[in-house]
Amino acid sequence: MWFINRFDASGATYNIPAVLRLTGAGSEASGPNVTGELDVDALRQAVIDVLERHEVLRTSFPAENGIPFQQVGDIAEFDDRRIWQIADSVDGVIAAATTGFDVTTQWPIRVRLAQADSAGQEYLLAVVAHHIGLDGESMLPLVTDIVTAYSARTQGDSPSWTPLPVQFADYAIWQHEVLGSADDTQSVIGRQLGYWREQLAGLPDVLELPADRQRPRVASYLGADHSFDFPREVSDAITATAKRFGTTEFMVVHAALSVLLARLSASDDIAVATPTAGRGQAVLDPLVGMFVNTLVLRARVSGGESFATLLDNVRATDLEAFTHADVPFEAVVEALDPVRSEAFAPLAQVILSFNPAASVADAGVDVGGLRMEPVAVDEVPAQVDLAVMVSTGDADRPWSGILRYATDLFDESTIASMSDRFVRLIAALTADPDGAVGDAELLGTDEMTRVLGSSAGADVEVSPLLVTDVVAAQVTSSPEATALWFEGRGVSYAEFGARVNTLARELISSGVGPDVAVGVCIDRGVEMVVAIHAIVAAGGQYVPFGTDTPADRVQYMVDTAGVDLVLVTDASAHMVSRVGSVGTLVVSCDGDIDLTAPPVSAVDRIAPVSPDNAIYTLFTSGSTGRPKGVTLPHEAVLNRLWWGLDELPIDHTDTVILKTPYTFDVSVPELFAPLMVGARMVILKPGGHTEPLYVAEVIEQTRA
Numbered sequence: 001m002w003f004i005n006r007f008d009a010s011g012a013t014y015n016i017p018a019v020l021r022l023t024g025a026g027s028e029a030s031g032p033n034v035t036g037e038l039d040v041d042a043l044r045q046a047v048i049d050v051l052e053r054h055e056v057l058r059t060s061f062p063a064e065n066g067i068p069f070q071q072v073g074d075i076a077e078f079d080d081r082r083i084w085q086i087a088d089s090v091d092g093v094i095a096a097a098t099t100g101f102d103v104t105t106q107w108p109i110r111v112r113l114a115q116a117d118s119a120g121q122e123y124l125l126a127v128v129a130h131h132i133g134l135d136g137e138s139m140l141p142l143v144t145d146i147v148t149a150y151s152a153r154t155q156g157d158s159p160s161w162t163p164l165p166v167q168f169a170d171y172a173i174w175q176h177e178v179l180g181s182a183d184d185t186q187s188v189i190g191r192q193l194g195y196w197r198e199q200l201a202g203l204p205d206v207l208e209l210p211a212d213r214q215r216p217r218v219a220s221y222l223g224a225d226h227s228f229d230f231p232r233e234v235s236d237a238i239t240a241t242a243k244r245f246g247t248t249e250f251m252v253v254h255a256a257l258s259v260l261l262a263r264l265s266a267s268d269d270i271a272v273a274t275p276t277a278g279r280g281q282a283v284l285d286p287l288v289g290m291f292v293n294t295l296v297l298r299a300r301v302s303g304g305e306s307f308a309t310l311l312d313n314v315r316a317t318d319l320e321a322f323t324h325a326d327v328p329f330e331a332v333v334e335a336l337d338p339v340r341s342e343a344f345a346p347l348a349q350v351i352l353s354f355n356p357a358a359s360v361a362d363a364g365v366d367v368g369g370l371r372m373e374p375v376a377v378d379e380v381p382a383q384v385d386l387a388v389m390v391s392t393g394d395a396d397r398p399w400s401g402i403l404r405y406a407t408d409l410f411d412e413s414t415i416a417s418m419s420d421r422f423v424r425l426i427a428a429l430t431a432d433p434d435g436a437v438g439d440a441e442l443l444g445t446d447e448m449t450r451v452l453g454s455s456a457g458a459d460v461e462v463s464p465l466l467v468t469d470v471v472a473a474q475v476t477s478s479p480e481a482t483a484l485w486f487e488g489r490g491v492s493y494a495e496f497g498a499r500v501n502t503l504a505r506e507l508i509s510s511g512v513g514p515d516v517a518v519g520v521c522i523d524r525g526v527e528m529v530v531a532i533h534a535i536v537a538a539g540g541q542y543v544p545f546g547t548d549t550p551a552d553r554v555q556y557m558v559d560t561a562g563v564d565l566v567l568v569t570d571a572s573a574h575m576v577s578r579v580g581s582v583g584t585l586v587v588s589c590d591g592d593i594d595l596t597a598p599p600v601s602a603v604d605r606i607a608p609v610s611p612d613n614a615i616y617t618l619f620t621s622g623s624t625g626r627p628k629g630v631t632l633p634h635e636a637v638l639n640r641l642w643w644g645l646d647e648l649p650i651d652h653t654d655t656v657i658l659k660t661p662y663t664f665d666v667s668v669p670e671l672f673a674p675l676m677v678g679a680r681m682v683i684l685k686p687g688g689h690t691e692p693l694y695v696a697e698v699i700e701q702t703r704a
Helices: 002-007 040-053 090-097 136-154 168-179 188-199 232-245 249-265 307-322 329-336 412-431 445-452 467-477 493-509 526-538 551-561 573-577 634-647 667-676 692-702
Strands: 015-024 084-086 109-115 122-130 222-229 269-276 293-300 350-354 365-367 370-374 386-391 400-406 482-486 489-492 517-521 541-544 565-568 583-586 614-619 629-633 655-658 680-683
Touching: 015 090, 015 136, 040 084, 040 109, 040 136, 090 109, 090 122, 122 136, 168 188, 188 307, 188 329, 222 412, 232 249, 232 307, 232 412, 249 269, 249 293, 249 307, 249 350, 249 412, 293 307, 293 329, 400 412, 467 493, 467 526, 467 634, 467 667, 482 493, 482 526, 489 493, 493 526, 517 526, 517 551, 517 573, 526 541, 526 565, 526 667, 526 680, 541 551, 551 573, 551 614, 551 629, 565 573, 573 583, 614 634, 629 634, 634 667, 655 667, 655 692, 667 680, 680 692
Parallel strands: 084 109, 269 350, 350 386, 482 680, 517 541, 517 565, 541 614, 565 583, 655 680
Antiparallel strands: 015 122, 015 370, 109 122, 222 400, 269 293, 365 370, 386 400, 482 489, 614 629
């Protein structure tokens, strides 16, 4: 918490707010029609009482030579530190919940009060704390103590609560003494770290769920909540399954969530974090402090295994994890040393909370003639990609859930669909625990209808041709039309086809054939487009590298994709010269070309190319650590291209700008679709896609 705050003290990501509406309430002593009025002075004094009771609330964390230490302040500093303020408006109260703390200088709490009506019968109170000083479960004793103190102060008395036998600092010292040093392999923390090193070894850096947007390089931590309910029959099935297999309801939900995440991400290695209260002794229950810890629960999900088998494995893993729950999460992170990024949380990006700490005064409370009720704050922080919070309810209240999601990545509609799939999947898995988890129903009727294309489930036709066959046919049918335009130069379909076919034959003679990976490190221009199409025509797969990509990253991608040859220009050859173990071939589209060069056919290639052969391997941007390669075959790409042309029809009368960098998959429709239908492709200059005025100028210049 201290490190994250030092990294960015302006954000409210780790604020824990309790916003309460205070209104006149009926008093049993005076009759139901008598309303109370807020005693502002008594409320202020109650806050002072609580800070005096809990010293962690008046603790800052400065550093000496880079090492943080706790500095407990005196309650006499209360006014100077502006802990208590009367806000000018309700907006000022809400702002208190969304404004960050500097924990090196500030106490980790602020209280703001504002009058919400002209009659003085309604107020808004915000009690906002930073996570370094307390956790979610601390908010209940915190507000309870404020209510107790306020009730006493309105009667002219001091609060008569039971003195706290320990403070949070006592707990912290005890924890250090009991756990020992991480450097000592025989200490409690040393032994537990040994378990976590083995348990989480080789864990993927990040779990990528299907998102609506590309992950930003720096997460904003802005989030939103989506609420959903579990039908009674589903929650009953969870309970029954837990009893049948000797597990807990949490384990059933954890196993089902792991299946959902595995199927959504196409991954079999799923890490889900879960918070633990960390309050193992009754003496800690009334204490305010940061006791919560985070455990990373790892599940290996195979689509062919039964839910019963997975549940048995999850039970064993979860029990082991909870017996090694003493070591703080930050110590686990430090020991494992995973990829650290501003884009995602380390080790796990999904959190499962079961029966999370109740919101402060969920049902409201009457005190001193006032009614205190919670007020929801619109802005919620998303500390991870997705937080799944499940509340089991009771006999009168059904199970419910909240998905708190990062708005950097997801739209509300996507999360709503995810919650529907989650409930549907749990129902299917618990109904047939002996069935394969990969066969459990995931899509709803409407989704299935959309996938199949009609309510009757009509077949989707997929062309058996190759992408290169479609482009070659267009070259033959419109040889005089302009295929490419770049910085005033026009290239006809005949010239384009001839240059592609000539280069493709040169590649074939160099050993390029089906599934052979060929790198491309060429800036935007005619050569770039010709190089890509020539690789595909030869039967190979193209692997693009940005000309500004660091050499070590290119080396990694070359090694991963198995690239032995990279196409370059004279201007970009030096980029690849720093990468070992690859050859280069310079591509030039200057000078004359034999326009009679025939299309490359199956006879010319080293081996026949089928729709299942790869057409490209594109690597992710690497914002989540190392870039990850994604390879697609001709069949999938051609199907996507025809679908796109059907959804957004273009033909020989259209002009299409090649805007997207060729290292992103969005560039694929721009690189191929226009040339499949005889349209003109306008290539922006290197870096031009980031210059709006230049793009507008090109549009005007090339407008038909």
